[in-house]
Amino acid sequence: MLSRREFLNFSAATIALTSLPNQIQSKQLIRNYKLTAEITPYSFDKKGVLDSLWLYNKQTPGPVIEAKENDIIRVEFVNNLDEASTIHWHGIKNINNMDGVPYLTQDPVQPGGTYIYEFPVNNAGTFWYHAHFETWKQISKGLYGPLIVKNHLDKQFDNDIIILADDWRLNKNYQLDKKSLGSLHDWSHAGRIGNWLTINGKKFPEYSVSKNGYARLRFINASNARIISFSSSLDNMKIISIDGMSVEPFIQDKFNLGPGQRIDLLIKTDDMSTIDFFEVSGKKPLRAFRLNVNQSSKKNILQKDIKLQPFKKAPPYKNPKILKIHMQGGAMGNLSKAYFENVEKNFRSLAMEDKKFWAFTCKCKKRRDNNFRCLE
Ligand SMILES: [Cu+2]
Known part of the structure; x- marks a missing residue:
């Protein structure tokens, strides 16, 4: 499971006292990370057919980058690939030259090169980061990871779990189908749809959640092209955030997640023992992941209520200007x-x-x- 363990590998937060870009004020906490992009041996199936992926810090997904609202994230990016790359911080309202768009906001980071990304995160929510150079190829090879910004309200959740989904396309040897990268057929149709679903890099992983508690599930779709549909064994699922923005909670029995999108669910674990999630965009439902509901060590969580982040209502649309985009x-x-x-x-x-x-x-x-x- 993507957890705090990785987070502890990184240096402790420090206080910024030096001069910083416009939007950064002094005395904000700096969260320091290092991301190294490199070719990494990887096996998709148990028989151990080795493949090579392009990963950050040799892991899929890349390490969890976590900060609190109003912190500064500072990432030393090292490019050990044999082609250029950059990193985009998907969903973060960013300083222009930290946004990771090659040739537009920065020069591509060449093989062997480094780049320091440093930017404030002013909104709690679920985000992700990914390579932004020949994105169709570099993301498909594994260059992405979750970015989570929390605030004090997140402490109320008994469990907070990242569910990062990817739709890999493998060949019959269970290796990444590299021949199809850049396929003009895919580009002129629905994109490069895959055939191998992973959740946090695994097939049907299981996670523990506390009984009679609240769990926050943070779904991220890192696929190239598949619009992933999730359903579950719950009667309904409560959506509390979309694309890193709190929304007025609403109930769905199934939800769609386009490439790059995020949705957060709030789950109250009552008297159930397992909760299964399925991916239902294809002809047959696929088992996606399982939550095992365990007796909590604390017995005091039965009746508590949870306070959610305030959300902004959509403004009233009076006489909108209509632009036709065909x-x-x-x-x-x-x-x-x-x-x-x-x-x-x-x-x-x-x-x-x-x-x-x-x-x-x-x-x-x-x-x-x-x-x-x-x-x-
Ligand atoms: Cu993106």
Whole structure:
């Protein structure tokens, strides 16, 4: 299980007294981490067929980065891969030059190079980090991990468990299907859908939770393309946060999680002994993970209530400005031409020369059925 154990491997928090970027004030706690990206032998099946993944600190997922609201996260990134890389902190409202977008907010970190990421985290929630250079390949090879920001309210949970899901594509030898990386067929269809679900890097892991307590489950979808659907043996699941933002709690019997998305559940463990979760986006439901409900050593947790983080209601939308953004393309042939880097090109050359299959916004006309039709 991803736990505090990894967290203890990192140096203790220190106090920032030096001059820091604009948004960072002095006397904030600094959480120090080191992430080294490197090729790592890894075996997906028990027979031990070795594969090589690209991982942070030789582990999948990468180490949990954890901080408290208003701390500063400082990460020394070392790139031991044989190609450039950067790290993006997904969902963090970040300082521009810490956002990890190569060529836009920073130069790519070259093989053998290092980069210091240092940024404040001002909102408690569930986030994640991942490589942001040739993302379609570097994330698929394993370069990602969870980033959790807590505040004082999180102490109330008896259990706080990260559920980071990935949808790997393996070949028949249970090795990463590297041939399909960059497949133009996938790019022009629904993306690179996998065939091997892992939760925190494992097949059907089990976690203990305390009986008659509250558990917070933090779901993260690190897949390339699969919209993961979770259902469970519970009658219903209470969603308390979406994409790192507290929401008015609501109940679902199933929820979808797109690539990059996060959802936090609040579970009250009453008289049940196990709770199973399933991934149900495919034809057959897959067992995802199990919670084993154990008798707690404390017997005082029966009646307590839990106080959740306040949430912001959506503002009232009066006279909104409507922008039409039309997306088209893909293998179904409804994009004839589009602009790429200010040059108008036909679909064939966009696909063959630039590997671009999709475009936003064309000259289009609203039809009677309220759909849009492209004029070109
Ligand atoms: Cu991202």
